[in-house]
Amino acid sequence: xxxEGGQGVQTAADILAQAAFEEGxxxxxxPNFGIEQRGGVSLAFVQIGANPVGSPKFDQAHxxxxxxxxxxxxxxDYLHEGSTLLYDSxxxxxxxxxxxxxxxxxxxxxxPEAFAERRLTDRRQKFPRITKxxxxxxxxxxxxxxxxxxxxxxxxxxxLGAAARLIEIxxxxxxxxxLEKRLANKIRRDPKLKELNYKALELGWEAADRMLKGREAGxxx
Amino acid sequence: MSELxxxxxxxxxxxxxxxxxxxxxxxxxxxxxxAVDRLEIAERVLFGCDIGCSLLAWDFFNLDTVQTxxxxxxxxxxxxxxxxxxxxxxxxxxxxxxxxxxxQHLINAVMRNDRILVIIVNNTTYAMTGGQMAxxxxxxxxxxxxxxxxxxxxEGYPLRGPEMVASFAAEGAxxxxxxxxxxxxxxxFLERGLQNQIQDKGIAVVEALSxxxxxxxxxxxxxxxxxxxxxxxYYPVREFVxxxxxxxxxxxx
Amino acid sequence: xxxxxxTLTVLWSVNKGDNMSNKYGNDTDSNIxxxxxxxxxxxxxxxxxxxxxxxxxxxxxLYGYPITPQNEIMHYWSRLAPAQGGKFLQTEDxxxxxxxxLGGIMAGARSFSATAGPGTVLFQEPLSMAEMMRxxxxxxxxxxxxxxxxxxIYSQQEVFLAIFGGNGEGLRVVYSPGGHQEMYDYTIKAFxxxxxxxxxxxxxxxxxxxxxxxxVVLYDPEERGMQLQPAVPFVGxxxxxxxxxxPAHWRxxxxxxxxxxxxxxxxxxxxxxxxxxxxxxxxxxxxxxxIIVTGHGIVGRSAREAVxxxxxxGVPAGFFRPxxxxxxxxKDLKRILDSCPRLLVVESAQGQLTKLFRIAIGGELEHRxxxxxxxxxxxxxxxxxxxxxxxxxxxxxxxxxxxxxxxIL
Numbered sequence: 001x002x003x004e005g006g007q008g009v010q011t012a013a014d015i016l017a018q019a020a021f022e023e024g025x026x027x028x029x030x031p032n033f034g035i036e037q038r039g040g041v042s043l044a045f046v047q048i049g050a051n052p053v054g055s056p057k058f059d060q061a062h063x064x065x066x067x068x069x070x071x072x073x074x075x076x077d078y079l080h081e082g083s084t085l086l087y088d089s090x091x092x093x094x095x096x097x098x099x100x101x102x103x104x105x106x107x108x109x110x111x112p113e114a115f116a117e118r119r120l121t122d123r124r125q126k127f128p129r130i131t132k133x134x135x136x137x138x139x140x141x142x143x144x145x146x147x148x149x150x151x152x153x154x155x156x157x158x159x160l161g162a163a164a165r166l167i168e169i170x171x172x173x174x175x176x177x178x179l180e181k182r183l184a185n186k187i188r189r190d191p192k193l194k195e196l197n198y199k200a201l202e203l204g205w206e207a208a209d210r211m212l213k214g215r216e217a218g219x220x221x
Numbered sequence: 222m223s224e225l226x227x228x229x230x231x232x233x234x235x236x237x238x239x240x241x242x243x244x245x246x247x248x249x250x251x252x253x254x255x256a257v258d259r260l261e262i263a264e265r266v267l268f269g270c271d272i273g274c275s276l277l278a279w280d281f282f283n284l285d286t287v288q289t290x291x292x293x294x295x296x297x298x299x300x301x302x303x304x305x306x307x308x309x310x311x312x313x314x315x316x317x318x319x320x321x322x323x324x325q326h327l328i329n330a331v332m333r334n335d336r337i338l339v340i341i342v343n344n345t346t347y348a349m350t351g352g353q354m355a356x357x358x359x360x361x362x363x364x365x366x367x368x369x370x371x372x373x374x375x376e377g378y379p380l381r382g383p384e385m386v387a388s389f390a391a392e393g394a395x396x397x398x399x400x401x402x403x404x405x406x407x408x409x410f411l412e413r414g415l416q417n418q419i420q421d422k423g424i425a426v427v428e429a430l431s432x433x434x435x436x437x438x439x440x441x442x443x444x445x446x447x448x449x450x451x452x453x454x455y456y457p458v459r460e461f462v463x464x465x466x467x468x469x470x471x472x473x474x
Numbered sequence: 475x476x477x478x479x480x481t482l483t484v485l486w487s488v489n490k491g492d493n494m495s496n497k498y499g500n501d502t503d504s505n506i507x508x509x510x511x512x513x514x515x516x517x518x519x520x521x522x523x524x525x526x527x528x529x530x531x532x533x534x535x536l537y538g539y540p541i542t543p544q545n546e547i548m549h550y551w552s553r554l555a556p557a558q559g560g561k562f563l564q565t566e567d568x569x570x571x572x573x574x575x576l577g578g579i580m581a582g583a584r585s586f587s588a589t590a591g592p593g594t595v596l597f598q599e600p601l602s603m604a605e606m607m608r609x610x611x612x613x614x615x616x617x618x619x620x621x622x623x624x625x626x627i628y629s630q631q632e633v634f635l636a637i638f639g640g641n642g643e644g645l646r647v648v649y650s651p652g653g654h655q656e657m658y659d660y661t662i663k664a665f666x667x668x669x670x671x672x673x674x675x676x677x678x679x680x681x682x683x684x685x686x687x688x689x690v691v692l693y694d695p696e697e698r699g700m701q702l703q704p705a706v707p708f709v710g711x712x713x714x715x716x717x718x719x720x721p722a723h724w725r726x727x728x729x730x731x732x733x734x735x736x737x738x739x740x741x742x743x744x745x746x747x748x749x750x751x752x753x754x755x756x757x758x759x760x761x762x763x764x765i766i767v768t769g770h771g772i773v774g775r776s777a778r779e780a781v782x783x784x785x786x787x788g789v790p791a792g793f794f795r796p797x798x799x800x801x802x803x804x805k806d807l808k809r810i811l812d813s814c815p816r817l818l819v820v821e822s823a824q825g826q827l828t829k830l831f832r833i834a835i836g837g838e839l840e841h842r843x844x845x846x847x848x849x850x851x852x853x854x855x856x857x858x859x860x861x862x863x864x865x866x867x868x869x870x871x872x873x874x875x876x877x878x879x880x881x882i883l
Binding site for chain 3: 230232263264265267269272276279280282283284285286287288289290292293295296297298299300301302303304305307308325326328329
Binding site: 014017018021026027028029030031032033052053054055056057058059060 | 517542543626627653681682685686687688689772773775776778779780782854855856857858859
């Protein structure tokens with residue numbers, strides 16, 4: 001999972017790993033941290049499985065989540081044929097499907113109702129050139145969804161909800177539990193945050209759910 | 222107590238001591254022994270000595286003693302004192318340990334107002350290593366590493382340690398400079414420094430002007446002249462910060 | 475798995491009671507939950523694991539100076555320790571942290587410190603004093619990239635520093651845990667080892683282990699029947715020194731060379747005699763192995779995983795990992811290499827572990843053992859890349875360059 005510092009990548013990844021732990025799975029979360037306190041690319045790595053995790057880092061990811069172009073460039077190495085790439089399409093302009101890239105089996109963007117009416121900003125970052133074949137690329141306008149329906153600051157939680165649904169290992173209830181623990185201090189100060197974050201989670205979860213269901217129904221490309 | 226008598230806290234088995242003839246260390250340690258005797262705290266004292274000639278004090282007293290590394294006696298004693306506050310921590314070192322290699326420890330201990338007594342013996346030279354220039358060497362003073370005399374333009378002016386730490390010492394701190402030329406007064410300063418710790422007021426830093434005829438290459442008369450005239454001119458002997466000023470129990474100063 | 479448990483049998487003689495009382499009482503961390511026998515399973519950051527272990531070992535004082543990636547040890551300690559009477563001092567540098575720790579220990583408090591990289595360099599001074607004076611200091615090292623400031627992230631480049639960094643003989647115990655459970659176990663154990671044998675004891679972690687989050691089972695060592703060696707003061711005994719008792723006079727400086735030589739003999743003797751009780755290692759899949767894959771710490775974990783994958787794919791690889799880097803489990807290693815004289819050493823450094831292996835192998839065996847390096851100084855290593863490397867070696871693709879890399883160490 002990657003983004004710019006401050007986008008909440010670490011929080012989302014940490015909660016995902018914790019949810020898996022709550023679910024009784026073995027899990028490992030490690031941030032990729034550097035010298036900068038703010039402003040750099042922020043990467044997080046999560047592994048979940050039935051058996052204890054081997055090395056904290058890995059070669060290939062089943063799911064790559066990108067919230068910025070720079071971070072996606074850094075995460076390219078982890079893509080492979082079985083990877084799903086989830087990106088925030090309100091921050092990154094959807095890639096143009098090029099004939100030269102063989103093997104993209106699907107390319108979905110979801111436009112929830114409220115969002116569909118809004119015009120996407122032209123300031124979106126350019127989608128980096130993906131050189132590897134992947135299983136599917138899913139665009140989720142998490143930033144827009146958060147701004148228009150909840151609060152701009154919960155876009156990472158919307159992404160988390162979608163990611164949690166996509167990995168098909170954890171239940172939404174466990175993610176909620178993990179989220180509540182991780183944000184306990186903030187929720188204590190402002191109890192409304194709990195509902196807000198739950199809604200964000202559900203929004204992301206349901207959006208991903210529709211993407212998957214649509215896929216199963218053969219509705220996509 | 223007579224100046225001639227050996228303090229009770231001295232260890233007879235290790236006397237005569239190992240300092241050079243004419244060295245001031247024996248007198249500083251005498252003053253310290255007198256102060257410890259008066260306060261009857263021998264059982265609680267942890268005496269730490271540095272590297273340099275101060276290490277020769279490692280078996281000097283009938284006091285629990287740890288000889289540490291060059292410049293590190295302050296943090297060692299700070300660590301012990303923080304862990305076991307009933308101990309009376311004394312960090313004993315030379316001017317190199319206090320003002321050069323360990324100066325960060327001195328400054329930070331004073332900043333934190335650690336409840337310890339720091340004794341810095343200022344003899345204006347690195348004595349054990351053979352007479353190099355110290356932070357306290359006087360302008361023009363010839364040493365092995367300033368054979369033409371200390372040149373303030375390139376080597377700076379001597380560091381006045383007590384004045385430096387007094388400038389930011391917290392409330393309750395006791396900062397003074399004594400001299401081996403007035404052992405009774407030095408003993409009083411050390412006693413006040415120890416009282417400061419016993420009564421949990423704050424840190425005590427006492428510099429002791431001292432002599433090194435071996436490296437100064439002076440005879441007895443010149444040694445004392447240098448101490449009492451040149452050194453005392455540059456380094457005023459007095460208390461700088463003291464919570465004891467108002468009810469001065471012994472009327473000295 | 476073969477594990478040298480000689481020390482374990484002394485200390486860890488398991489006597490699991492059914493005492494469910496939770497010694498961590500009023501702790502509000504909801505990430506911790508019971509796991510039977512008073513044990514609690516938690517999902518934690520490595521730096522917090524260290525603190526939980528130190529508290530379980532009844533450590534009393536942490537002296538520390540900020541340096542990434544060990545900072546959270548100070549953060550968690552200063553939040554969690556006071557409830558247990560634990561104290562903390564933030565010092566002005568690592569020299570001060572080290573010497574203040576020594577002061578605390580000699581005064582009788584079970585004290586420790588934690589550092590990394592350039593801080594480990596400064597720590598050599600207090601560690602050497604501890605070696606000379608047999609002061610049971612525990613130091614947690616979370617290795618970062620080097621040389622110099624390098625990265626704050628990760629490496630295994632502080633192996634030599636941890637073992638031989640001081641001016642002296644490397645009379646230290648160095649544990650290299652490979653994950654949170656071992657970080658917890660060996661941090662507790664380090665306090666026992668330090669006080670039992672009175673040698674400085676280091677737990678050599680790394681930035682990954684410090685910053686990653688994974689499950690760990692926390693327990694109270696006493697509930698598991700482990701009797702930790704008590705902390706005993708070096709100074710400050712009862713009675714007036716010189717009158718009612720002898721004063722304690724501790725020094726590390728000697729006048730003449732014979733005096734030093736004499737003083738060193740019992741220290742060296744004790745270290746050599748303690749070594750067989752201290753060395754620990756892990757090995758698996760040795761039967762029929764045509765290559766032994768080895769690494770330490772978190773890389774050892776990748777190596778173990780790689781061997782598991784290779785075996786599953788029918789590749790005859792074996793696994794060996796030193797858990798103590800000092801003293802080094804040389805005997806076990808020689809026995810293993812005797813039947814399989816081909817070794818792949820994997821490390822996030824340029825040959826530091828490999829040098830330890832070469833010293834350990836020595837003698838006649840040295841000429842028989844084919845040693846292959848996989849050096850990634852400052853970089854994490856995955857199980858997948860190790861497995862690829864093994865396949866390449868067994869496929870005969872690595873011979874010459876490997877020899878060259880090892881011979882210039």
